[in-house]
Amino acid sequence: MRPSAILLAVALAALLVSGAGRPVGRQGPRNKLLLVSFDGFRWDYDQDVETPYLDAMALDGVKARYMTPAFVTMTSPCHFTLVTGKYIENHGVVHNMFYNTTTKVKLPYHATLGIQRWWDNGSVPIWITAQRQGLRTGSFFYPGGNVTYQGTAVTLSRKEGALHNYRNETEWRANIDTVMRWFTEEGLDLVTLYFGEPDSTGHRYGPDSQQRRDMVMQVDRTVGYLRDSIGRSGLEGSLNLIVTSDHGMNTVNKKASDLVELHKFPNFTFKDIEFELLDYGPNGMLLPKEGRLEAVYGALKDAHPRLHVYKKESFPKSFHYANNPRVTPLLMYSDPGYVIHGRVNVQFNNGEHGFDNGDMDMKTIFRAVGPSFRKGLQVEPFESVHVYELLCRLLDIVPEANDGVLSTLLPTLTPEAASTPSPTPQAGTSGVPSTLSAPGTTQSTSCVTSAGGRTGPALLPGGCPALTAGMLLAAVLLAKVA
Incomplete structure (x- = not known):
């Protein structure tokens, strides 16, 4: 290979390395x-x-x-x-x-x-x-x-x-x-x-x-x-x-006549519970013992008008919360102003959060x-x-x-x-960037993947088409001088 061809190959390699690391849309110092x-x-x-x-x-x-x-x-x-x-x-x-x-x-x-x-x-x-x-x-x-x-x-x-x-x-x-x-x-x-x-x-x-x-x-x-x-x-x-x-x-309605107190519910017993995460404001999680899920759910779902109890798969999708393996089979939240008391009443804050967003x-x-x-x-x-x-x-x-x-x-x-060229993909009609896959799916249509796994077309001005065109042009010139 001629020296000029070697230089061109080195220049092409430098272009690829510099383009793959970070977006180059910004001009001047970064804020x-x-x-x-x-x-x-x-x-x-x-x-x-x-x-x-x-x-x-x-x-x-x-x-x-x-x-x-x-x-x-x-x-x-x-x-x-x-x-x-x-x-x-x-x-x-x-x-x-x-x-x-x-x-x-x-x-x-x-x-x-x-x-x-x-x-x-x-x-x-x-x-x-x-x-x-x-x-x-x-x-x-x-x-x-x-x-x-x-x-x-x-x-x-x-x-x-x-x-x-x-x-x-x-x-x-x-x-x-x-x-x-x-x-x-x-x-x-x-x-x-x-x-x-x-x-x-x-x-x-x-x-x-x-x-x-x-x-x-x-x-x-x-x-x-x-x-x-x-x-x-x-x-x-x-x-x-x-x-x-x-x-x-x-x-918090600390002195309300209708406090949410699980230990006082007549048809509910903690003997049916394998694991509980209660007494932390207006939220709770329960893991019933094997074979007791339906019984526990039945005892709690209508036990108190201020308490909302769900099986994990039925929890409101709008909360974007329950679809995670860390969340237990039963979960609940209470109305604003009410906290959930478990085995005993141990919450005494005058203010609380954790309610419906x-x-x-x-x-x-x-x-x-x-x-x-x-x-x-x-x-x-x-x-x-x-x-x-x-x-x-x-x-x-x-x-x-x-x-x-x-x-x-x-x-x-x-x-x-x-107006700075964005390093992110354009948003799709679903409210999620169109070059992103939904959870649990794969994405194979994007042309560039960042180090963090996010795909997008704007690592270089003009995106992947510009990079591809540059590579093709360099290849043609390389062939001519080789």
Whole structure:
């Protein structure tokens, strides 16, 4: 082969390698992204207290009227939906607690944060996807950010302790300072930052309490400090900020005359139960002993007007929850304001979540500001499952297969950001990207597959046809000079 032919072959190889690793639609430096979650911030918490900094953020950027979380409306499941774009039955983090129906082991929330097999069960969160495409990421207290996924850990992470004081405003500011250093000194491209309030205060005192109002004002001050810190760090023109939450909060009817108490139901006995996950708000799971499923279901299905009991296969499909092997054969949820008491009454919170995500008290907030977002825009409500596609677009990375649709939140971006050639496939009429297969099926029609398994035509400008044409042209030239 002539030297010119060798050079052409090397150039072709370089083209293929450079085109396969990451999307090339973005021109110039990549913007950074900070996703902040204030746990349990109900959608209307800014309506009965002054929130000047959140208001200013809405004027400078984008505000949703409200956001609908995934069901079940719990902390870990809903946070994992935000960073995977999957409904809970598809990402598998179905509860705040790790549990094993065979060994009967049940672990509390903080212990579960460190159990890798609970989180790493097939879905890859955005930290790992971004790192596989050349970015550096960080997680500060964010649920799921302190375990490895398919052998890969987040670049930098912090995990809260079991006795962590969620209310310490001084620590909040120190945590923000650390995150700013991660961006400016460690070169991170993406950080997810979690605060455990106003959830903790809402549980203890109730969503209508003065303590909750005071905590919302603390959250607002923190948003102001955060935005000032972004400016002081020189990141205002290169960092996109999203402030959101996992779910809302509802007042518990602790003194109601019709409490949901399984131990008082006349035709039900715990002797028929092999495994139970109860006393965790308004949700419950039961594994009946062999041969006792019908008897248990029959005893519970009409036992209380506030309690909704289903066989797994009959659970409402709209919740996108029950179709997962971790979910037991019987599951239940109660009406807003009512919690499920199991063997004894042990729940004493004044506020609770975990209810039907269609209930307005479960809705939460979404704010966004930065160089990629439009200014002064209020958008109609949307489901949290769509946020992941937006995050990937802001980072210019190819998403994993997910249940979201990019077009839902694309109008929140500036014309320049919205018109950037997308690294994701176009959405199909079903609400799922058309180049993605439904769960349990395979997809063979796409021409490019990313490292994360997501297929799509836009790894190079013009997609696969452009790459194919380039290869054919190079082959012709190679033949001529060989």
